[in-house]
Amino acid sequence: MIDKRCPSVADAVADIPDGAVVMVGGFGASGSPIELIHALIDHGATGLTVINNNTGNGEVGLAALIGNGQVSKMICSFPRSSQSRVFPKLYREGKIELEIVPQGTLAERIRAAGAGIPAFYTPTTVGTILADGKELRQFDDRTYVMEPWLKADFALIKSEIADPLGNLTFNKTARNFSPLMCMAATTTIVQTKQLVPAGDIDPEHVITPGIFVDRIVEVSRPVHEDTLIAAGRSYP
Amino acid sequence: MSTGWTREQMAARTAHDIPDGSYVNLGIGIPELVAKFVPQGREFIYHTENGMLGMGPPPADDERDLDLINAGKKYVTALPGAAYFHHADSFSMIRGGHIDVCVLGTMQVAENGDLANWSTGAADAIPAVGGAMDLVQGVKNIYVITQHTTKTGEPKLVEKCSYPLTGPGVVSRIYTNLAVVDVTPAGFQVIELAPGVTFEQVRSRTGASILPPQ
Numbered sequence: 001m002i003d004k005r006c007p008s009v010a011d012a013v014a015d016i017p018d019g020a021v022v023m024v025g026g027f028g029a030s031g032s033p034i035e036l037i038h039a040l041i042d043h044g045a046t047g048l049t050v051i052n053n054n055t056g057n058g059e060v061g062l063a064a065l066i067g068n069g070q071v072s073k074m075i076c077s078f079p080r081s082s083q084s085r086v087f088p089k090l091y092r093e094g095k096i097e098l099e100i101v102p103q104g105t106l107a108e109r110i111r112a113a114g115a116g117i118p119a120f121y122t123p124t125t126v127g128t129i130l131a132d133g134k135e136l137r138q139f140d141d142r143t144y145v146m147e148p149w150l151k152a153d154f155a156l157i158k159s160e161i162a163d164p165l166g167n168l169t170f171n172k173t174a175r176n177f178s179p180l181m182c183m184a185a186t187t188t189i190v191q192t193k194q195l196v197p198a199g200d201i202d203p204e205h206v207i208t209p210g211i212f213v214d215r216i217v218e219v220s221r222p223v224h225e226d227t228l229i230a231a232g233r234s235y236p
Numbered sequence: 237m238s239t240g241w242t243r244e245q246m247a248a249r250t251a252h253d254i255p256d257g258s259y260v261n262l263g264i265g266i267p268e269l270v271a272k273f274v275p276q277g278r279e280f281i282y283h284t285e286n287g288m289l290g291m292g293p294p295p296a297d298d299e300r301d302l303d304l305i306n307a308g309k310k311y312v313t314a315l316p317g318a319a320y321f322h323h324a325d326s327f328s329m330i331r332g333g334h335i336d337v338c339v340l341g342t343m344q345v346a347e348n349g350d351l352a353n354w355s356t357g358a359a360d361a362i363p364a365v366g367g368a369m370d371l372v373q374g375v376k377n378i379y380v381i382t383q384h385t386t387k388t389g390e391p392k393l394v395e396k397c398s399y400p401l402t403g404p405g406v407v408s409r410i411y412t413n414l415a416v417v418d419v420t421p422a423g424f425q426v427i428e429l430a431p432g433v434t435f436e437q438v439r440s441r442t443g444a445s446i447l448p449p450q
Contacts, residue, residue, distance in 0.1 A: 027286045027323075028309040030302070078366040081309065088362055100363045103285060104327030104370030111324040122331065123373040127404035130369065172320055173287050174303040179322040207322075224302045 003164045005195070006215045009039035012189045016045045016154055023110070023155040023181040024052040024062055028081065029225035031174035033158035034061045036191050036217075038235050040156070041068050049073040051110070051152060053103060053177060055080070055087035059234035061225050066090065068236075073097040075150070077106050083229055101150075102130065107180055109150035114183020114212070119148045155185035158222065159208075162192035163199070166213030167206045175207065182212040191219040238432030240384075240413040245430075248273035250381050250411045254337050259283055261330070261371060263340040264308040266381050270339055283335055285367040287326050290318025307367065330367070331374040338375035340368065342382050344397040347423040347444040349407040351380065352399035365402075372403035384412035384441050391443030393417065393424060414438050422447065 006012045013036060016022065022040075026032035041064055048071045055074055056063030065071060067086040079087055079098060090096040101109065102124050112120055121144035125131040135146040157178045159168040168190060170178060182188045195218040228235075241249060247269035254260060254270075256278040262268050271293065274280055282291040284306040291306060292313035299313075306312045314320075329335055342353040351372055354365045372378050382392055393410065410417040415438045416428040424446040426438060435448045 028305065030286070030305050030309075078364045080362050080364050091362055092360060098363075100365055102365050102369040103323070103367035104331055104374075107323035107327050108331075124331070124370045126373070128369060128401045130365070170320075172301060172304045172314070173284070173306075175320055175322050176286050177323045180324050226302050 004166045004210070004214060004216045005164050006189075006217045009035050009191060009217050009219065010042065012036065012215050012217045013039045013043050013156075016040060016043060018045050019047040020045060020154055021049045021051070021152045023152040023177075023185055024050055025155065025157040025176070025178035025181050026062075027053050027173065027176040029057060031158050031170070031176050031178055032061050032225050033156045033191050034223050034225055034228070035219045036156040036158075036189060037061045037065055041065055041070070041236060044070070046070045047072050049075065051075045051150065051181075053077050053106065055084055057081060057083035057225060058229035059086065060228040061235070063087065064235040066096065071096060073099065075099040075101060075106070077101055077103040100130065105147050106150070107177060109147055110177065110180040110184045113149035113151040114180060117149060119146050121146055150184065152181070152185040153187065155181040155188045157182055157188060157190045159190050159192040161194045161196055161201060162190055162213075162216050163196050163201055163210070164216065165198050166190070166210030166216060167198075167201050168192070168208040168213060169201060169205060170207055179208045182208045187214045188212060189215045189217070191217050191222065193220060193222055194218070238430065240415075240430035240433045242413075244269060244273070246381055246411050246413060249416065250339055250379060251275060253379075253409070254278075254280060258336040259289070259329075259334065261285070261335050261338040261375060263338070263368075265341045267339040267341055268308070270381070283326075283329060284312070285323075285326055285330070287321050287323060288314060288318060290315045292318070327367070327370055330370050333374060333376060335375045337377045337379060338371045339379045339381055340371065342380045342392065343399050344392055344394050345380055345382075345407050345410055345419070346394055346397045347419070349405040349419040350397050351378070351402045351407050352397040354402050355400050357400045368402050372406040377408055378406050379409050379411065380407050381411045384414045384438070391441060393446070394443035414441065417446070
């Protein structure tokens, strides 16, 4: 019997080793798996490479993971925002590495990894400094830059509804990078607001099929990053 | 001497040029105002990179859904007929040439259509590109909406961008507080002056040669 349920967020992240490459779902606060990230802070793995569109906000969630010194490198498209303080400080102090990737290229590199496509060509960045040193090629009289797939050892994902087989749905724009990251990580760990029996999600409504998911933890009342920041909270 | 159009008037003037039925992506800042000025009888469908078509106006404070935001991470609403999708689908709409118009802010635009709007290139600047480089390469028409000069009076319309490029030769039209300017093979071409603004006023604030309205 396939049953991907996991008893707790602590159990779900317990085998993430030092130096792991970890994708974290979410776009800003929306879709950020706060409980899984806080469990990773408690777990304490260090030297992580983290892939996310941003670098977290305030002093909770991803920003707290970075602030706790567990992240040596960020791969993202937009590392600053109005509430982003932790990453900019460490970056200016030279304590964290940054790989900047255009948002569409970031999404497609992750998707390509999940689809077993080692590289693809895109016009994005052609003629800019972000294409420096990369292979260029002409197709139909236009120049494109080659971009490699982007894989991870683990993905931390927040879903709305899941079943024990790992089928997932998401809530509105909280979906963002998550279905792609589920495909691209060796081990995909999902926290879900609602865990339902297999068959309760209409197969027509499954967004991420369970084949891309390894572990499911029910977090029935997830905290939202915006709410924590508005309350002035920090973690740990 | 007239200071030309207000931000709202610039946005309204931009909206005036967008055809009915267009799929439109609006950048952060002044471009967001375009949504307030859709001409009567036209319908635009707004795309937001983080995964929605059919984006509606901001909600009342007590009707916010924390999981419903735009690319600027502001709370928005979903109009009837809206659709949610993941990031690879969202950027397929952009890269695949399915979005008709993108309106962006800028730091500099060059006379050949080069756009620089993501980084000053300063040593202590933290680079942050977001979706700008994807948008300028994939969307059919790139419009720029910007003050004609910086706060310190430096021209934003220039011969050659001094900041790192977002994309080469991508801009087709520029809406400033002083004029509407096309990027043509002959360089900048004024197609309309704001009320009370003279061509000389525009020329003296432009960092490249610029052709008068025909």
